[in-house]
Amino acid sequence: MAEVVLDKVTKVYPGEITAVRTMDLQIRDAEFIVLVGPSGCGKTTVLRMVAGLEEITDGTVRIGDRVVNDVPPKNRDIAMVFQNYALYPHMTVYKNMSFALKLRRLPKTEIEQRVRDVAEILGIGELLERKPKALSGGQRQRVAVGRAIVRQPKAFLFDEPLSNLDAKLRVEMRAELKSLHNRLKTTTIYVTHDQEEAMTLGERIVVMKDGQVQQVGTPLEVYGRPANLFVAGFVGSPPMNMLSGKVIRWDQGFYFDEGLAKILLPERLNDALRDHVGKDVIMGIRPEAMNLHAQGRFAGQKNILPLTVKVIEPLGEKMDLYCSSENHPQIIARVDAEAGLEPGQSIELHLDLSRVHIFEPGEPGRNLGLT
Amino acid sequence: MAIRITRKSLIASLVAWMVLLIFPQAEALASEESVQIEIPLFEGGQGLSFFLHCAREYEKERPGIRVNLYGDPRIVEKVKVRVLEGSFPEITNAELSHWALIGEGKYLPLDEFLDGPNWEGDSSWRESFMPGSLDLFTHEDKTYGIPLAYYVHTVWYNKKMFGEKGWKPVQTWEQFFELCEKIKASGLWPLAFQGRYHDYAQRYIEAAYYHLAGRRRYYAWGQLQPGCFDNPEFVQAMELVQRLALNYFQPGSMGMSHTEAQLEFFMGRTAMIVCGSWLKSEMLGKIPDGFEMGTFNFPIPSVNTADPSAIQIQSGFYFVFKEGQHPRQAVDFLRFMTSRRMAATFCRERDIPVAIKGVNEENLSSDTKELAAIINASGTSYGKIPGDSYRILEQRLTDVRFDLLTNRITPQRAATVLEKHAATLRQENLNPDDITVRYVWKPVLFLGLLAAGIVYYLLTSLGRFLAARGSGRVPASKSPLEFGRANLALFIGPALLLYSVFVIVPCMKSFAWSVHRWNGLGEMTYAGLVHFGRLLFESDYFWIALGNNLFIMSIIPLFVLPFSLFLATCISRGITGSQLFRVVFFFPNVLGVVAITLLWMHMYNPQGGVVNTALVGLGRGVSGIGLEGLGTYLQGFASFAWLAQDHLYWALVPMSIWGACGFNMILFLAAMESIPQSLYEAAEIDGASTWRQFHSITLPLIWPALSIAVVFMIIGGMKTFEVIWLLTNQAPTTATHVIGTLMIRSMFIDFKVGQAAAIAVLLFLMVLFGSAVTLRIMKRETVEF
Incomplete structure (x- = not known):
C-alpha cells in the first residue's frame, strides 16, 4: 500500500492534442479516490499514466517513494481492472487469476492458496475451472477484480469497471467494491463517468473536464459546494437548476433579479456580491432546495419563484416537477409527492436560500460563494 | 418469416438456368453454318503473325471458309485435352505423341493429296518439298506430317568474333575440342547451353550416336532392342557430350533458360551455341546491331566413317486429324501454306529456311545463308526416333542426361542404367500385370498412416457426436425457416448441379479410370489395382515425388510460418517500417504463381541475375572487412545455377517465403487485430514480457488462423505443380518430380490415363485425410472475446 502523487502531470498526444494539463493530485495511502468527468475529459488517460500504459509527457508520477515515470507497468506493483475486464479468453478462471503470480515465479502452493482465498472472498470458488465465456457479466467482473486482488498490489486502478453491467448488478457490485476496499484498505483509483457511482464510492472525488481538474473534495463537498458551473451541473441528478439574471442591491440586501421575481440572497454572499451589483450572474439551485410550501427552511417572502408546471414525474415519496417561466425554459424541482397538481397549473416555488449558489457567467463560472 | 416460393417461380428459374447452360452451345451451332477450319498452333520461335496472315490470305482465296487459327506457347496442353475428349481440331503442329496417334489412326494419311498437284499446279505436292524432308513422319509408306519450316539443329557461331580471332568452323569432334580449347584460352566460354531445358543436350547425344553407330542402329532405339544403349558407340557418344559439357559449357548454364543462354551467345559472352533454325527468329529484337551469325553442322567422329552432310531435323510438322470436321479442307489449307508464295513470305519474315524447293536461296538473309x-x-x-517406346523412356533419359552433364554419372553407368530401364520396359510391355515388389516398408507405412488417419478421424467424429448428444447439443433437424422441398431444390439445386457436373462426376470418373488401362485413344481395359500396386510397390518415381512433396509440405512451412507470424506481429504492434513489409509481402498475392515464378527465374539467372550479383557483391564487401573465408564462399556464387534441378528445391524456399508469406501474414494479422488491446495491457501489467505476451496471448488466440494456415500449406504442398513444371521446362528429372507433375506426365506425355488417375486418387486420399486429421489435431475450443 502506498500513496500516489501526480505532480504537474501533462499528457500531449501526437497532433498536439492535450489530454491532461498540468495535473496535481495527491492520493493518500489506502484512500479510495474517484476520477469523474464526461467522455474525453482525460480521466482514463490519468489512470493509464499511473499504470504505465501511457507515457507521461511532462511532470512526475510517484507511487510510494518511487518516481515511476520510466518504470514499466509490471514493475509498478499496481493492478488494473479494465472496462471490458480483459480476461484471457483461452484460460480458465484459475489460470486468469494465477497468471501474474506464475510470472512472478511464486511457489505453486502459495499461488493456489492466494487464488482460493480471493475466490472465496469474491464468491467465485465454484467457477475456477470455467472459461470466461461460460461466465455471466457479474461473474466476469468478480474474476477481473479477483485477478487484481490476488496480486496484493500497492494500488488498484479501476477503469469504468461497472459500465458493462446492468443497472441492478451495478448497484450490487458498487456495494461489494466498497466493502472490499474497507476490508483490504488498498489505495484505489477509480475512473467513471457516472457521477452517482463517484458519489457513492469515493472517499474523495476528482471532477475533471478537458484535461483539467475542476474540483477535488469529498462527495458532500463537491455536491454542496461546487467550485464552478461545470461541477455544479455535472454532479447531482437531476442537475442543479441554473437561472440567469442580475445582482441588484435593494433595501439593505442583495437580490437576484431574474426578471419576474427578486430573490433575496443570503448574507454570507454579501462580500462576494458587492462588486457584482448590476452585473449578470447565474444562480444555481438544486431541485431538492425548492418546495411548494413556505415551511421550515423554505419559509419567507423573498424566496418565491413563480412558474408553470409542464410535466410531473412521480417517484414515490418525492416527485419531480418540470416547470418553466417566461425567462427560464426548464426548472426542475424535487418536492414531496402530493395530489392535486396538473400540468399547465401556475405555482410558486419556495427556495431554501441557504442552498443558493451564485456563479460568474461564462467559463469557468466560478462559484462566488467560495471566495 | 417463412420464405414462400411458388411452383411457377421455381419452374421459371429452372428454365432460366437451363437457358444459361445451353446458350453457349446454341451460339456455337449458329456459327457452324459456314465451313470453319480450326488450327491451334505452337507459338514458338517462329511467332504467329505469318500464320495469321496466311489464314487471312487463304480466306480470300476460298470465300466461305473461315480459318480459326490461334496459338500459344503451351498449346500442347490444350490440344492434348481435346484429343483425350475426342473433339479434334482440323490441323495442329503441337508436340503431341505423334506415333501413338498415328498408331491409333487419328492422323490423316496425306499421300492421296501429296500425289496430287501443288498449290501452283506446276508439280505434284510431294515434289515441291526438299528431298528427305517428308521422311520423319512417313510410316509404312504413308506420310502423315507436312513440314513448312525446316528445323535443322546446327552449331551457331559468332561470325565476326571468329573472323577477328582467326577461328574456323570445324568438321570432326577432335577439331571441335581443339576449337573450344582455343576459345577458352582467349578468355571466353566456348558454348552457351540452354541448361534448364536440357533436352537441348539430346541434340548433341543424337548427333554423336548417329554418326558413331550408323543409321540402322540409331533407329533401333525406337524398338528398344537389347543392347541399344549398352554398347561402345553409345558410351563413346556420352563421353563426347560429357567432356564438352564439363569443360566448355558456360558456367551456370544448367540454371539458364533457352532465351537466357541464347542471349549470352548474342551478347558475345560465348562464341557458339547449338540451336534449331529458329534461333534468329526467336531472338529477333534482342540481337545487337552488327551481329553476324554463322553456322556449321554437328561435328562427326571422323570423315571416313560418317556422312558429314547428314542433318539433324526436328519435328515442326503439321498434322491433319482424321476425325476433324473438315479434313479435306484442312489439307487444302496446308497446300496453300506450303505454296512458294507463302513459304517465301515466311522465309523473309522470320529468316528461317523452309522445306519447300526453290524458296530459301532468294529469301534468306546472310545470317542464314550458311544454314541454307x-x-x-x-x-x-535424322531426328526423333519413330515409335512409342522411346517416348516412354524419356523420363529416364532426362535423369541420365542431367546426371551426365553435371558429372554425377559416368558415361558407362549412364549406358547401363538406360539399358536396364529399356529391359524393364520391354518386360512391362510383355507382361503388363506383373509388378516387381521393390518397396515394402514404404507402402506399408504409407497405407498404415492413411488407415490410421481414417480411423482417427472416424473415432474422433464419433466421440464428438456422442458428446454433443450427451449435452443435448444435437442440431435441430428442422430449420426455423420452413423450407419446402421445392424451395430447397431451388436454392441448392443449381449449385449442386454445377458441382456435380464439374467436380463430383469427373471425380467419380477418375476413380473408375484408376482401375483401367487406357491410353486415352483406344480401348479401355480393366486392370484392377495394378496401377496402385505399381506405384506403391515398384515405382521409384512415386516415392521420390512424394518425398519432394513432403519437403515442400514440411520444410517450406518451417520458414514461411514463423516469418509471416513475425511480420504480422511487427505490423500489428505498429513497428516502424512494417507498413512497407505489408505491401512488399502482400504484392505477390495479386501476381499469381506463374508471374512469381517468371520473376524469380530472372532473379536466379546465373549470369547477372540479382541473387548472384548480390551474393558476390556481399562477398566482396565481407572480404573487404577482413572476413576472407566468408567472402570467398559468397563470391563462389558467381554463375551459381540456382534453378538447375539439383538445387531447385532449396531455391524454392526464398520464392515461397515471398510468395506465401503475404497471404499467411494477412491471415495472422486479421486474427491478431481481433484480439483486444486490453489483453496485452493486462498482460503487461501482470508482468508478461513481449515474448511471453506473444506466447501466452497472441499464439493461443490466433490458433484457428494458424491451423488453417498449416492445412493450406499441407494442401498446397501436396498439390504443388506449376512452380516445378515451369522451372523444369515441363521435363523434371525423376529427382525433381512432385506428385502433381508425375500425374500430368503420366496423363499427357505417357498417355497412361489409368496410372495418372491412380496417382490422382492417392493424392486425393492424402490431401483429404491429411488435412482433415491435421485440422482435428489442431482443433481447440473456440474463444470469444
Whole structure:
C-alpha cells in the first residue's frame, strides 16, 4: 500500500492534442479516490499514466517513494481492472487469476492458496475451472477484480469497471467494491463517468473536464459546494437548476433579479456580491432546495419563484416537477409527492436560500460563494 | 418469416438456368453454318503473325471458309485435352505423341493429296518439298506430317568474333575440342547451353550416336532392342557430350533458360551455341546491331566413317486429324501454306529456311545463308526416333542426361542404367500385370498412416457426436425457416448441379479410370489395382515425388510460418517500417504463381541475375572487412545455377517465403487485430514480457488462423505443380518430380490415363485425410472475446 502523487502531470498526444494539463493530485495511502468527468475529459488517460500504459509527457508520477515515470507497468506493483475486464479468453478462471503470480515465479502452493482465498472472498470458488465465456457479466467482473486482488498490489486502478453491467448488478457490485476496499484498505483509483457511482464510492472525488481538474473534495463537498458551473451541473441528478439574471442591491440586501421575481440572497454572499451589483450572474439551485410550501427552511417572502408546471414525474415519496417561466425554459424541482397538481397549473416555488449558489457567467463560472 | 416460393417461380428459374447452360452451345451451332477450319498452333520461335496472315490470305482465296487459327506457347496442353475428349481440331503442329496417334489412326494419311498437284499446279505436292524432308513422319509408306519450316539443329557461331580471332568452323569432334580449347584460352566460354531445358543436350547425344553407330542402329532405339544403349558407340557418344559439357559449357548454364543462354551467345559472352533454325527468329529484337551469325553442322567422329552432310531435323510438322470436321479442307489449307508464295513470305519474315524447293536461296538473309547451304548439301536427315517406346523412356533419359552433364554419372553407368530401364520396359510391355515388389516398408507405412488417419478421424467424429448428444447439443433437424422441398431444390439445386457436373462426376470418373488401362485413344481395359500396386510397390518415381512433396509440405512451412507470424506481429504492434513489409509481402498475392515464378527465374539467372550479383557483391564487401573465408564462399556464387534441378528445391524456399508469406501474414494479422488491446495491457501489467505476451496471448488466440494456415500449406504442398513444371521446362528429372507433375506426365506425355488417375486418387486420399486429421489435431475450443 502506498500513496500516489501526480505532480504537474501533462499528457500531449501526437497532433498536439492535450489530454491532461498540468495535473496535481495527491492520493493518500489506502484512500479510495474517484476520477469523474464526461467522455474525453482525460480521466482514463490519468489512470493509464499511473499504470504505465501511457507515457507521461511532462511532470512526475510517484507511487510510494518511487518516481515511476520510466518504470514499466509490471514493475509498478499496481493492478488494473479494465472496462471490458480483459480476461484471457483461452484460460480458465484459475489460470486468469494465477497468471501474474506464475510470472512472478511464486511457489505453486502459495499461488493456489492466494487464488482460493480471493475466490472465496469474491464468491467465485465454484467457477475456477470455467472459461470466461461460460461466465455471466457479474461473474466476469468478480474474476477481473479477483485477478487484481490476488496480486496484493500497492494500488488498484479501476477503469469504468461497472459500465458493462446492468443497472441492478451495478448497484450490487458498487456495494461489494466498497466493502472490499474497507476490508483490504488498498489505495484505489477509480475512473467513471457516472457521477452517482463517484458519489457513492469515493472517499474523495476528482471532477475533471478537458484535461483539467475542476474540483477535488469529498462527495458532500463537491455536491454542496461546487467550485464552478461545470461541477455544479455535472454532479447531482437531476442537475442543479441554473437561472440567469442580475445582482441588484435593494433595501439593505442583495437580490437576484431574474426578471419576474427578486430573490433575496443570503448574507454570507454579501462580500462576494458587492462588486457584482448590476452585473449578470447565474444562480444555481438544486431541485431538492425548492418546495411548494413556505415551511421550515423554505419559509419567507423573498424566496418565491413563480412558474408553470409542464410535466410531473412521480417517484414515490418525492416527485419531480418540470416547470418553466417566461425567462427560464426548464426548472426542475424535487418536492414531496402530493395530489392535486396538473400540468399547465401556475405555482410558486419556495427556495431554501441557504442552498443558493451564485456563479460568474461564462467559463469557468466560478462559484462566488467560495471566495 | 417463412420464405414462400411458388411452383411457377421455381419452374421459371429452372428454365432460366437451363437457358444459361445451353446458350453457349446454341451460339456455337449458329456459327457452324459456314465451313470453319480450326488450327491451334505452337507459338514458338517462329511467332504467329505469318500464320495469321496466311489464314487471312487463304480466306480470300476460298470465300466461305473461315480459318480459326490461334496459338500459344503451351498449346500442347490444350490440344492434348481435346484429343483425350475426342473433339479434334482440323490441323495442329503441337508436340503431341505423334506415333501413338498415328498408331491409333487419328492422323490423316496425306499421300492421296501429296500425289496430287501443288498449290501452283506446276508439280505434284510431294515434289515441291526438299528431298528427305517428308521422311520423319512417313510410316509404312504413308506420310502423315507436312513440314513448312525446316528445323535443322546446327552449331551457331559468332561470325565476326571468329573472323577477328582467326577461328574456323570445324568438321570432326577432335577439331571441335581443339576449337573450344582455343576459345577458352582467349578468355571466353566456348558454348552457351540452354541448361534448364536440357533436352537441348539430346541434340548433341543424337548427333554423336548417329554418326558413331550408323543409321540402322540409331533407329533401333525406337524398338528398344537389347543392347541399344549398352554398347561402345553409345558410351563413346556420352563421353563426347560429357567432356564438352564439363569443360566448355558456360558456367551456370544448367540454371539458364533457352532465351537466357541464347542471349549470352548474342551478347558475345560465348562464341557458339547449338540451336534449331529458329534461333534468329526467336531472338529477333534482342540481337545487337552488327551481329553476324554463322553456322556449321554437328561435328562427326571422323570423315571416313560418317556422312558429314547428314542433318539433324526436328519435328515442326503439321498434322491433319482424321476425325476433324473438315479434313479435306484442312489439307487444302496446308497446300496453300506450303505454296512458294507463302513459304517465301515466311522465309523473309522470320529468316528461317523452309522445306519447300526453290524458296530459301532468294529469301534468306546472310545470317542464314550458311544454314541454307547445309540444307541444300544434305543427302540424308535424322531426328526423333519413330515409335512409342522411346517416348516412354524419356523420363529416364532426362535423369541420365542431367546426371551426365553435371558429372554425377559416368558415361558407362549412364549406358547401363538406360539399358536396364529399356529391359524393364520391354518386360512391362510383355507382361503388363506383373509388378516387381521393390518397396515394402514404404507402402506399408504409407497405407498404415492413411488407415490410421481414417480411423482417427472416424473415432474422433464419433466421440464428438456422442458428446454433443450427451449435452443435448444435437442440431435441430428442422430449420426455423420452413423450407419446402421445392424451395430447397431451388436454392441448392443449381449449385449442386454445377458441382456435380464439374467436380463430383469427373471425380467419380477418375476413380473408375484408376482401375483401367487406357491410353486415352483406344480401348479401355480393366486392370484392377495394378496401377496402385505399381506405384506403391515398384515405382521409384512415386516415392521420390512424394518425398519432394513432403519437403515442400514440411520444410517450406518451417520458414514461411514463423516469418509471416513475425511480420504480422511487427505490423500489428505498429513497428516502424512494417507498413512497407505489408505491401512488399502482400504484392505477390495479386501476381499469381506463374508471374512469381517468371520473376524469380530472372532473379536466379546465373549470369547477372540479382541473387548472384548480390551474393558476390556481399562477398566482396565481407572480404573487404577482413572476413576472407566468408567472402570467398559468397563470391563462389558467381554463375551459381540456382534453378538447375539439383538445387531447385532449396531455391524454392526464398520464392515461397515471398510468395506465401503475404497471404499467411494477412491471415495472422486479421486474427491478431481481433484480439483486444486490453489483453496485452493486462498482460503487461501482470508482468508478461513481449515474448511471453506473444506466447501466452497472441499464439493461443490466433490458433484457428494458424491451423488453417498449416492445412493450406499441407494442401498446397501436396498439390504443388506449376512452380516445378515451369522451372523444369515441363521435363523434371525423376529427382525433381512432385506428385502433381508425375500425374500430368503420366496423363499427357505417357498417355497412361489409368496410372495418372491412380496417382490422382492417392493424392486425393492424402490431401483429404491429411488435412482433415491435421485440422482435428489442431482443433481447440473456440474463444470469444
